[in-house]
Amino acid sequence: MTMATVQTPPKISAQGVNVFYGDTHAVDNVSLDLYQDEVTALIGPSGCGKSTFLRCLNRMNDTIADCRVSGQILLDDEDIYASQIDVVQLRARVGMVFQKPNPFPKSIYDNVAYGPRIHGLADTREDLDEIVAVSLEKAGLWDEVKDRLDHLGTTLSGGQQQRLCIARAIAIDPEVILMDEPCSALDPIATAKVEALIEELKGGYAIILVTHSMQQAARISQKTAFFHLGQLIEFGDTTQIFTSPTSGRTRDYITGRLV
Amino acid sequence: MTSLPNLKKRWGRPQVQRRLRRRYIYERIFRMLGLAAIGVAGLALATLIVSVGKNAFGGFVQTSIDVDIYLNPEDLRPSSARYRHDFAERVESADMRKLLADALERQFPDIDTDSERRRALQLFSLQARRTLRDYITATPEKIGQTVRMRLLASDDVDQVVKGNIDPRVPESDRRVKDKELAWLAALRADGRISRQLSTTFFTGGDSREPEIAGIFGAIIGSVLTLLVTLLTAFPIGTLAAIYLEEFSPQNRLTAFIEVNINNLAAVPSIVFGLLGLSLFLSILELPRSSPLVGGLTLALMTLPTIIIASRASLRAVPQGLRTAAQGLGASPMQVVFHHVVPSAMPGILTGTIIGLSRGLGETAPLLMIGMVAFVVSTPNALTDAATVLPVQIFLWADSPERAFVEKTSAAILVLLGFLLAVNALAVWLRQRFEVHIPD
Amino acid sequence: MTSHILKSYDQELDELKTMVSQMGGLAEEQLDKAMRALHSCDFDLVDEVVASDVQLDQMERDVEQLSMTMFARRAPLADDLREIVAAIKMTTLIERMGDHAKNIGKRARDMALEGPFTVPPLLDSMANEAKMMVSNVIDAYVRRDADAAVDVWEHDEHLDSLHSAASRDILSRMMDAPETMNFMTHHLMIAKNLERIGDQATNVAELVHYAITGRELDQRNTTSAPSITDDA
Numbered sequence A: 001m002t003m004a005t006v007q008t009p010p011k012i013s014a015q016g017v018n019v020f021y022g023d024t025h026a027v028d029n030v031s032l033d034l035y036q037d038e039v040t041a042l043i044g045p046s047g048c049g050k051s052t053f054l055r056c057l058n059r060m061n062d063t064i065a066d067c068r069v070s071g072q073i074l075l076d077d078e079d080i081y082a083s084q085i086d087v088v089q090l091r092a093r094v095g096m097v098f099q100k101p102n103p104f105p106k107s108i109y110d111n112v113a114y115g116p117r118i119h120g121l122a123d124t125r126e127d128l129d130e131i132v133a134v135s136l137e138k139a140g141l142w143d144e145v146k147d148r149l150d151h152l153g154t155t156l157s158g159g160q161q162q163r164l165c166i167a168r169a170i171a172i173d174p175e176v177i178l179m180d181e182p183c184s185a186l187d188p189i190a191t192a193k194v195e196a197l198i199e200e201l202k203g204g205y206a207i208i209l210v211t212h213s214m215q216q217a218a219r220i221s222q223k224t225a226f227f228h229l230g231q232l233i234e235f236g237d238t239t240q241i242f243t244s245p246t247s248g249r250t251r252d253y254i255t256g257r258l259v
Numbered sequence B: 001m002t003s004l005p006n007l008k009k010r011w012g013r014p015q016v017q018r019r020l021r022r023r024y025i026y027e028r029i030f031r032m033l034g035l036a037a038i039g040v041a042g043l044a045l046a047t048l049i050v051s052v053g054k055n056a057f058g059g060f061v062q063t064s065i066d067v068d069i070y071l072n073p074e075d076l077r078p079s080s081a082r083y084r085h086d087f088a089e090r091v092e093s094a095d096m097r098k099l100l101a102d103a104l105e106r107q108f109p110d111i112d113t114d115s116e117r118r119r120a121l122q123l124f125s126l127q128a129r130r131t132l133r134d135y136i137t138a139t140p141e142k143i144g145q146t147v148r149m150r151l152l153a154s155d156d157v158d159q160v161v162k163g164n165i166d167p168r169v170p171e172s173d174r175r176v177k178d179k180e181l182a183w184l185a186a187l188r189a190d191g192r193i194s195r196q197l198s199t200t201f202f203t204g205g206d207s208r209e210p211e212i213a214g215i216f217g218a219i220i221g222s223v224l225t226l227l228v229t230l231l232t233a234f235p236i237g238t239l240a241a242i243y244l245e246e247f248s249p250q251n252r253l254t255a256f257i258e259v260n261i262n263n264l265a266a267v268p269s270i271v272f273g274l275l276g277l278s279l280f281l282s283i284l285e286l287p288r289s290s291p292l293v294g295g296l297t298l299a300l301m302t303l304p305t306i307i308i309a310s311r312a313s314l315r316a317v318p319q320g321l322r323t324a325a326q327g328l329g330a331s332p333m334q335v336v337f338h339h340v341v342p343s344a345m346p347g348i349l350t351g352t353i354i355g356l357s358r359g360l361g362e363t364a365p366l367l368m369i370g371m372v373a374f375v376v377s378t379p380n381a382l383t384d385a386a387t388v389l390p391v392q393i394f395l396w397a398d399s400p401e402r403a404f405v406e407k408t409s410a411a412i413l414v415l416l417g418f419l420l421a422v423n424a425l426a427v428w429l430r431q432r433f434e435v436h437i438p439d
Numbered sequence C: 001m002t003s004h005i006l007k008s009y010d011q012e013l014d015e016l017k018t019m020v021s022q023m024g025g026l027a028e029e030q031l032d033k034a035m036r037a038l039h040s041c042d043f044d045l046v047d048e049v050v051a052s053d054v055q056l057d058q059m060e061r062d063v064e065q066l067s068m069t070m071f072a073r074r075a076p077l078a079d080d081l082r083e084i085v086a087a088i089k090m091t092t093l094i095e096r097m098g099d100h101a102k103n104i105g106k107r108a109r110d111m112a113l114e115g116p117f118t119v120p121p122l123l124d125s126m127a128n129e130a131k132m133m134v135s136n137v138i139d140a141y142v143r144r145d146a147d148a149a150v151d152v153w154e155h156d157e158h159l160d161s162l163h164s165a166a167s168r169d170i171l172s173r174m175m176d177a178p179e180t181m182n183f184m185t186h187h188l189m190i191a192k193n194l195e196r197i198g199d200q201a202t203n204v205a206e207l208v209h210y211a212i213t214g215r216e217l218d219q220r221n222t223t224s225a226p227s228i229t230d231d232a
Helices: A005-009 A050-056 A089-092 A108-119 A126-140 A158-170 A187-201 A215-222 A237-242 A248-254 B006-010 B016-058 B087-093 B097-107 B112-123 B126-138 B156-161 B178-189 B218-246 B252-264 B269-283 B291-315 B319-327 B332-360 B366-367 B389-396 B403-433 C007-040 C044-076 C078-114 C121-143 C145-175 C178-215
Strands: A014-023 A024-034 A040-041 A067-075 A094-097 A176-182 A205-208 A224-226 A231-237 B062-072 B145-150 B193-197
Touching: A014 A050, A024 A050, A024 A158, A024 A224, A024 B126, A040 A050, A040 A215, A050 A176, A050 A205, A050 C078, A089 A094, A094 A158, A094 B319, A108 A126, A108 A158, A108 B016, A126 A158, A158 A176, A158 A187, A158 B319, A187 A205, A187 A215, A205 A215, A215 A237, A224 A237, A224 A248, A231 A237, A231 A248, A237 A248, A237 C078, A248 C078, B016 B062, B016 B403, B062 B097, B087 B126, B097 B112, B097 B126, B112 B178, B126 B145, B156 B178, B156 B403, B178 B193, B218 B252, B218 B291, B218 B332, B218 B389, B218 B403, B252 B291, B269 B291, B269 B366, B291 B332, B291 B366, B319 B389, B332 B403, B366 B389, B389 B403, B403 C078, C007 C044, C007 C121, C007 C178, C044 C078, C078 C178, C121 C178, C145 C178
Parallel strands: A024 A231, A040 A205, A040 A224, A094 A176, A176 A205
Antiparallel strands: A014 A024, A014 A067, A224 A231, B062 B145, B062 B193
């Protein structure tokens, strides 16, 4: 961690966040700071609340009927659960990539152009072409698809589809990118390509990555947070977490012992 | 860890082999039952097609008789001074019966009483005189000459020619008497009897005379009615489905509505007819027997089907598509109309067409709103009195004339053809709009 | 600590620990034999000491091999990662202890061939101290006792002062009787070997402490680091 990141205020600051699904206490009093230009990995066993916490950061939980969120989540010092915050605008600032690649059943071009189109970010056709090209370039997909932008996005391979989804997310220039197990459906080579892309994208975004792969968290994140039974057990530098965790529960989880 | 009992030994037991054999037998029995079921269904279909098809063929052709007619200028004289100047009116007022009867007398010298003249005239359809009149009007230069004309025979003659009237039946029990049969035999020997494809059947409206009764009016009635149904039921049904599936809160009210929609889909169609009768005719006072009212009534009946089918196909859209769009900051309406509805379109269209094709074949509710009336003219507007294909079939099936049996079958064949076309359209639409969504 | 979900992982780790502690025991025994050879001028004992060194070399390679396999197959993390890294480094240190013990054994033979001599008592004190350190650090490793490792580590200073005293003693004997120059040089070198064995035991103590606690034993701050919070 460089001195610069210590001094900058956090991009997202979660303070005492609780999430309930009906009677289930899914996230229990979690406080966590997430920084610009860093990849933060959220790890923990299934059902530990890490994905739920991730979905709080762009209010994707809003669509779930009996989900309640309390506590504060500040994006640049602004509470994203405040009444004057527009969810649609928030999601444009906090993009998301999902576990299963989910391109729209439209052309590759239209997949990437969709976000800029609905938000009115492109002034001319050439403008939009450029946004699409640059986004695909950033996602490392341009060379593979530049000759077939009119093909259906769903005809790409799994790894390409996931990078298309990343291109689609960055086409609206978000500040934060949430990734919910983005490689769990991919083979090792496709995984490596997506990881390389995440590493590349790190500068310029705050990336929060939920993963079940310890190795993946160790490979590409700078910070790691371990969740267990809805609680944040340990949060620190990835190197420290994976060599000398301070909590026994963290140790047991990452070394593959019975929890 | 506890160990399993010695299963290796049990595998060798004869029961295991017997069980395996029995399982294969069950498998075979099940397969044969399936084949039998398909066989029964196929047989039923074949019976329908054969029985309808056999009769239907006769419905599409009509018998004509060639006669030599002397266009006697005397007979075309104006009967009163009023018609003197206009030739068409003069022809109109002339007595075509006389021209025809004279021709017949020349053909059959044995005619001498007035009653025999009348009987001879009845070999022809009423249409025959109209054909003759039209001919004279069109070609006045032929007046004074003898022309050979092919004129439509009456339905009784038609039935004799098609062999549907058995001459061995005692004369008193027969619609066609010995005298007529003798005349027909003579005409046939002369080669003056022929059968043609009946264009009237496809272009004419209903008639009391089977030989000139057509289904065109009913087809247009059906098309107009279904158009009204489509234009009302499709938007209302899909919007209701979209709202219920994508926007409505999940509470008791929506659960109640859902139960009711499912129940309405099972309500007998006659009930919708009664609803249409009281709502559209008694309260709104829309014109009776019109495609407008028929279409609206069928729309009521089709709505539950469309809503259920549309909701099912909306529910089948993968959740990932919705979250993907939400994640990009699409508003709920954008999510639904940019992504969910286009993906669900094939299913929605299929459901709509299934509903419409049910409407196309529906009779009962239309009887309630008066579309069962005898309508000769082809409807030109949504408010004209009209009938539809299945009602036409119902009416003809109820008529006493032997010739209507054939007409009924022919109309059934046409209706089946329309249903087939509509279902083919459904298949085509499904393939046209199908998009591959990873699930 | 709870066991791994994968039993074979635990078995491999146990095997690794056994190999390391066996090496430690062997090195300790080797030092003992070397000192006895020094006193008794028994050439058979010298041969045994030399043979033990070959065995230690072989065991070092075995541990290295097993560790590589575990890195490849288990992708160890946290405690397991530290354990395996510590094991590799410990075997290198133990193998070096063996080299020093072998050296002592060889000098014992050289001196016996030259003629009769007496062993300075301070050299025996040093040897006892070194043996105890080796023995204690292997004990600490086997018992997963970080505090015991710290004790060993702190003991190094004592051995160092013994070494200074022994060196002075031998040098003064040398000046008193210059004809014993050859023997005294050998004794000086043996003192150096013993001091080095102590250093290596100290380094092993640091590794044991790191493997157990995940914290470095700081050179100046000798307080024992807080051990892991078992809050599971």
